[in-house]
Amino acid sequence: EQENSTTTVKNFFLVGFTESAMLQYILFITFLIIYSMTWLGNVTIITTLITDQQLHKLMCFLLGNLAFIDLSESPVTLPKMLWDLLSEVKTITFGGCITQMFFFHFTGDAVAILLIVMALDRYVALHKPFQYLNVMNHNVLLRLVAGAWVEGFVHSIVQVALVIRLPFCGPNFLDNFYCDVPQVIKLACRDSYVVSNSGLLTTLIFIALIVSYAVILVKIRTRITEGKHKAFSTCGAQVAVVSIHFVPSIFIYAHPFQKLVVDKAISSLYTVITPMLKPIIYTLRITETKNAVNRLLNIFFR
Numbered sequence: 001e002q003e004n005s006t007t008t009v010k011n012f013f014l015v016g017f018t019e020s021a022m023l024q025y026i027l028f029i030t031f032l033i034i035y036s037m038t039w040l041g042n043v044t045i046i047t048t049l050i051t052d053q054q055l056h057k058l059m060c061f062l063l064g065n066l067a068f069i070d071l072s073e074s075p076v077t078l079p080k081m082l083w084d085l086l087s088e089v090k091t092i093t094f095g096g097c098i099t100q101m102f103f104f105h106f107t108g109d110a111v112a113i114l115l116i117v118m119a120l121d122r123y124v125a126l127h128k129p130f131q132y133l134n135v136m137n138h139n140v141l142l143r144l145v146a147g148a149w150v151e152g153f154v155h156s157i158v159q160v161a162l163v164i165r166l167p168f169c170g171p172n173f174l175d176n177f178y179c180d181v182p183q184v185i186k187l188a189c190r191d192s193y194v195v196s197n198s199g200l201l202t203t204l205i206f207i208a209l210i211v212s213y214a215v216i217l218v219k220i221r222t223r224i225t226e227g228k229h230k231a232f233s234t235c236g237a238q239v240a241v242v243s244i245h246f247v248p249s250i251f252i253y254a255h256p257f258q259k260l261v262v263d264k265a266i267s268s269l270y271t272v273i274t275p276m277l278k279p280i281i282y283t284l285r286i287t288e289t290k291n292a293v294n295r296l297l298n299i300f301f302r
Contacts, residue, residue, distance in 0.1 A: 008167070008168055008169040008170065009094055009168040009169065009170060009172045009187070010093065010094055011091045011092065011093055011094065011172060012091065012092050012093075012094065012097050012172050012173075012174045012179065012184075012187075013089075013090060013091055013172060013173045013174065014084060014090040014091065014092060014174050014176065014177055014178070015090075015173060015174065015175045015176065015177075016084055016085070016090050016176075016177050017085075017177060017264060017268075024085045024086070025085075027085055028082060028085040028086060031078065031081065031082060031085070031272055032082060034272055034273060034276050035074060035078045035079075035082070035272075037276050038070065038071075038074045038078075038275045038276040039071065039074070041276060041278075041279035041280060041283075042067040042068070042070050042071045042275070042278075042279050043071070044279065044283075044293060045063065045064065045067040045279045045282065045283070045289070045293075046064055046067050046068060046071075048289070048292045048293050049061075049063065049064040049067075049292075050064070052292040052295065058121065058136055058137075058138065058141055059118070059121055059122075059125075059234070060289075061138070061141055062114065062117060062118050062121060062141065062145070063118075063282060063289070065114060065145050065148075066111065066114055066115075066118070066241075066278065067278070067279060069107055069110050069111050069114065070111070070275040070278055070279070071275075072103075072107050073104075073107035073108065073111065073275055074271075074272075074275045076100060076103045076104050076107060076178075076271075077100065077104065077177075077178040077271045077272075078271070078272060080092070080100070080178065081177050081178060081272075084177065092174075092179060094168070096179075097174075097179035097184065098160055098163065098164060098179075100178060100179045101156075101159065101160055101163065101179050101180060101181060101184065102156050102157070102159075102160045103156075104156075104178070104179075104180060104271075105152070105155060105156040105159050105160075105181070106152045106153055106155075106156040107152065108152070108249070109151060109152035109155045109156060110148045110149050110151070110152030111245060112202070112205055112245070112246075113147065113148035113151050113152065114145065114148045115209065115238070115241065115242055115245065116205065116208075116209065117141070117144045117145065117148060118238055119209055119212045119213060119216075119238065119242075120136075120144075120212075121136055121141075122213075122216055122234065122235055122238065123212060123215070123216055124136050126216055126219050126220065126231065127219065159181055163181060163184060163185060166185060166188035166189075166190065167188060167189040167190060168187060168188055168189065169189045170187075170189075171187060172187065173187075174187065176264065176267065177264065177267070177268070178267075178271065180252075180267075182252065182253060199250065199253035199254035199255070200254070202246060202249050202250050202253055202254065203250050203254055205246070206242070206246035206247075206249075206250060209242050209246070210239075210242070213235060213238065213239050213242070216235055217232070217235055217239075220232055220235065237281050237282050240281050241277075241278050241281055241282070244269075244274050244277055244278075244281075245270075245274055245278075248266045248267075248269045248270035248274065249270055251266045252266060252267060252270060
């Protein structure tokens with residue numbers, strides 16, 4: 001019965017970043033600012049894409065969905081982390097931990113698949129420009145975006161189901177500021193190596209995306225004459241977003257989690273800072289988006 005029981009541990013204690021009260025207050029203010037900027041940036045992107053008729057394009061539809069997923073991703077860990085930075089005792093229930101893991105992988109995997117769709121969109125646009133609107137029409141993109149959400153849901157369900165089957169009979173101190181599979185399975189009472197499969201999958205997706213964008217950039221450099229700067233800016237922004245999403249993710253999942261400051265720093269980069277950087281990158285790198293955001297801001301602040 002012990003082998004199949006996961007009810008022994010009722011709560012997990014989160015170690016967090018530091019025991020220094022002063023550093024916790026500094027981190028609280030820093031992360032609160034980042035959280036506010038994440039919401040402001042992504043809401044601005046979504047509002048701009050909806051209200052500006054010039055941006056009612058297929059690529060912008062994907063960009064809006066990416067911003068929406070980032071808005072859905074940041075509340076999974078940040079509000080709890082901000083609360084814990086002001087709390088003496090940092091705990092999370094077993095059910096809360098499982099729920100956090102589910103939504104964390106749900107949104108994270110949906111982002112990964114959506115980035116693949118965005119790379120496919122650019123590939124078709126550059127290699128089959130005359131067939132682009134037939135191949136990547138609005139209905140196709142709707143199905144691909146829906147597929148990203150479904151794949152994220154299925155992957156997350158599988159991860160959580162495997163974790164729930166593990167026996168947790170102690171200890172219950174989680175050396176992190178949120179619940180994730182690599183740290184939680186270390187607290188299981190038996191071997192759990194087969195549970196965490198995100199590292200290999202993330203690495204393979206990242207390699208495939210980098211190769212795809214390398215092919216696209218070579219195509220732009222050698223064959224595109226008109227609109228070359230615009231194409232480079234768009235693909236450059238997507239490569240930057242792919243890198244800041246996947247490189248920390250690979251670091252987290254492709255090697256065993258250790259109780260080091262760098263591991264928590266990379267985790268905070270992936271969970272806190274990356275959702276804030278994406279709208280900034282797209283706003284600065286893509287001229288159409290940058291101009292549309294400026295037009296929107298002029299309406300509000302003129």
